[in-house]
Amino acid sequence: MNNAFPEDSADCAPPPRTIALVGKYHSPEIAESIRLLANYLHERGMTVLIEEETACNVISHLELGSWASGSFTWLGAHADIAVVVGGDGTMLNAARQLARYRVPLVGVNQGRLGFMTDIARSDMLTCMDDLLDGKFVPETRMLLDADVVRGERSVVSNLALNDVVVDKGAIGRMIELELFIDGEFIYHLRSDGLIVATSTGSTAYALSANGPILHPQVSAIALVPLCPHALTNRPILVGDRNEIEIRIVHATDSRAHFDGQVTVDLRNEDSVRIRRSEYSICLLHPPGHSYFAMLRQKLHWSERPKEH
Numbered sequence: 622m623n624n625a626f627p628e629d630s631a632d633c634a635p636p637p638r639t640i641a642l643v644g645k646y647h648s649p650e651i652a653e654s655i656r657l658l659a660n661y662l663h664e665r666g667m668t669v670l671i672e673e674e675t676a677c678n679v680i681s682h683l684e685l686g687s688w689a690s691g692s693f694t695w696l697g698a699h700a701d702i703a704v705v706v707g708g709d710g711t712m713l714n715a716a717r718q719l720a721r722y723r724v725p726l727v728g729v730n731q732g733r734l735g736f737m738t739d740i741a742r743s744d745m746l747t748c749m750d751d752l753l754d755g756k757f758v759p760e761t762r763m764l765l766d767a768d769v770v771r772g773e774r775s776v777v778s779n780l781a782l783n784d785v786v787v788d789k790g791a792i793g794r795m796i797e798l799e800l801f802i803d804g805e806f807i808y809h810l811r812s813d814g815l816i817v818a819t820s821t822g823s824t825a826y827a828l829s830a831n832g833p834i835l836h837p838q839v840s841a842i843a844l845v846p847l848c849p850h851a852l853t854n855r856p857i858l859v860g861d862r863n864e865i866e867i868r869i870v871h872a873t874d875s876r877a878h879f880d881g882q883v884t885v886d887l888r889n890e891d892s893v894r895i896r897r898s899e900y901s902i903c904l905l906h907p908p909g910h911s912y913f914a915m916l917r918q919k920l921h922w923s924e925r926p927k928e929h
Contacts, residue, residue: 636755637701639668641724643715644675645707651731652679654706654742658729659688661746665753670700672715697722702752702905704729705738709825712737713880716782716902720764725903727752736824736919740907748907757905760837762821763861764898769877771891779879782902783822785895787867787887788814788847790874795850797870802863809870810854813847817865817895824916826881832856836912842897865895 640662644651659669669688676690696703697719705715706729715726728738729745740748751757767785769777779785789796798815800807818827820835823843828834832845833856840861846854859865868890869875875887887893917923 636753637667639670639699639701641670641672641696641700641703642675643672643696643703643705643707643711644679645711645731648679648707648731651706654729654731654745655679658704658706658745658749661749662753663687665749667753670696672696693718694722697724700724702727704749707731707738708733708735709737710882713782714882716762716764717780717880720780720782720898720900720902723900723903725759725905727757727905736915737821737904739910739915744907751908752905756908758908758910760904760906762837762902762904763819763840764900764902765817765819765842765895766898767877767879767893767895769885769887769891769893771888777877777885779883779885780898780900781822781879782819783825783880784816784818784827784878785893786814786816786826786847786878786881787869787893788876788878789872790876790886792874794873795848796872796875798872799868799870800844801866801868802859804864804866808854810846810849811851812849812854814875815867816843816845816847817867818843818845822880824919827856830856833858834916842895861897863896867893867895 642655642658644655662669671688671690673690673692702725704727705712712728729740730738731742765781765785767779768775795811797811799809816827816830820837820839823835827843827845830845830847832843841858842861843858845856869887877885877887877893
């Protein structure tokens with residue numbers, strides 16, 4: 622296994638021939654978008670594959686007999702590119718599933734904010750022309766590797782594109798934890814929890830907790846306390862080569878969350894160890910994409926107050 626981190630210039634494939642489609646489940650609107658995409662790409666001479674749970678959940682809305690379907694593992698082995706239709710949650714799941722196969726991702730937004738799914742449904746087919754002509758711009762996003770260690774044994778391992786969150790769980794009491802970076806003790810924290818976020822995750826939960834927004838080109842990890850008891854515990858940034866350890870000192874119902882989609886119960890004296898993953902994700906953006914323009918739009922920057 623190669624432990625060297627990938628460079629920030631993504632090694633994305635030339636114009637694709639085989640395209641996987643992944644969609645949010647149980648949504649007639651997304652089923653219709655998948656149908657439109659599948660037919661359009663087929664007419665352009667592409668081989669179209671559909672992720673198996675997507676196919677299973679939209680089969681009552683469209684005819685899938687013409688398209689092969691399979692697991693994420695199967696898609697990873699065969700697809701040149703995956704087009705993800707939905708919101709950021711759908712993209713996060715696809716990214717974790719496909720990261721080890723280095724399949725570039727394209728996002729069509731049919732969710733709410735859509736920080737990572739930057740193609741509007743109304744522009745979907747036009748953007749597919751640019752994609753097939755090789756005009757999309759690649760951008761590499763780092764992921765985190767996280768291990769829950771109990772005693773000397775790793776009991777759970779997961780990837781995260783957005784963040785790893787250790788929190789108090791369902792019980793309304795603060796937890797006590799200790800933070801170490803590269804083995805060095807940093808502080809003892811009493812709070813509702815701690816967010817460990819990538820630049821991608823800096824506009825997710827960490828943003829709501831007053832964490833900084835990190836441009837995707839910034840190779841750093843944000844540590845953002847959740848409602849700390851000591852107001853001097855502020856968000857800090859560390860390098861992407863630093864290893865982070867969160868030790869549970871005392872908690873009643875603490876948990877670790879990976880991208881808000883996978884949850885693991887923690888015990889006192891458990892450790893959550895986090896580092897940059899050897900895997901990264903290549904996001905493909907349409908021509909003219911601007912990260913700052915996206916922030917202005919999604920976060921409503923520069924808007925004038927409404928007149929009453």
